[in-house]
Amino acid sequence: MLDGAAPAVPARFVRRDGDMDIITRPAAVIGEALPGPGDPVLVQVSRWDRLKDMAGVMRGFADHVAPGGQGYLMLVGPAVTDVSDDPEGAAVYGECLLQWHDLPPAARARTLLVTLPLEDIEENAAMVNALQRHATVIAQKSLAEGFGLTVSEGMWKGRPVIGSAVGGIIDQIADGTGILLPDPADLEAFGTAAGLLLGDPDQAARMGQAAHARVREHYLGDLHLLRYGRLLGRLLGEGLTARSSPGGRR
Secondary structure, eight states: OOSSOOOSSOOEEEOTTSOEEEOOSOOEEEOSOOOOTTSOEEEEEOOSOGGGOHHHHHHHHHHHTTTTOOOEEEEEEEOGGGOTTOHHHHHHHHHHHHHHHHSOHHHHTTEEEEEEOOSSHHHHHHHHHHHHHHOSEEEEOOSSOSSOHHHHHHHHTTOOEEEESSTTHHHHSOTTSEEEESSTTOHHHHHHHHHHHHTOHHHHHHHHHHHHHHHHHHTOHHHHHHHHHHHHHHHHHHHHHHHHSTTSOO
């Protein structure tokens, strides 16, 4: 998905069982131009769901970043033909495609719609990982959200995240690790945040380092297991104390 010669060998990835494999299924890319290896890129990865507001991300970029700022936008989601339990996805993707065609030429040339195959979930995850790691900035401009998995994924990969101040995202993005948008519908604020980080790689890198540290300190699975272990240990200890105290069961 970058401008230039295609790699001489297929991209490789490691499966969960440790085996090495290669990417065999291509992504589908709608776009008129591709970013070069050094161009800053803003990426949002999510389902084609109205609550993820892919259309709003596109409008914010086209209206408030593309006219005078740097970089490209990639909106990345699943191939709609591969998601049988999400009939809305095809409609939302179709709406985004129509909106893309209606963009001003300069904005359209810097906006890409990317759909990834889902037949092999581990291959899909490897493709998402590659896109997130290449991104300069990650966006998650959801209108509603629980725990934003793609938020923590982007932060773990050392990328600053521009996220809406809704649901779990409020707790995930701390000061200095990204930019929280108080109003998810404020496209100018979104565009200002995106333009700032796309145009200042040093600040984006500093935020990305802080974002990685925050995920390491708060959101790794091992930490949750240790916390559950400490909680259970305390509860068991309190139960034993109560049973052996005067008047308690013996």
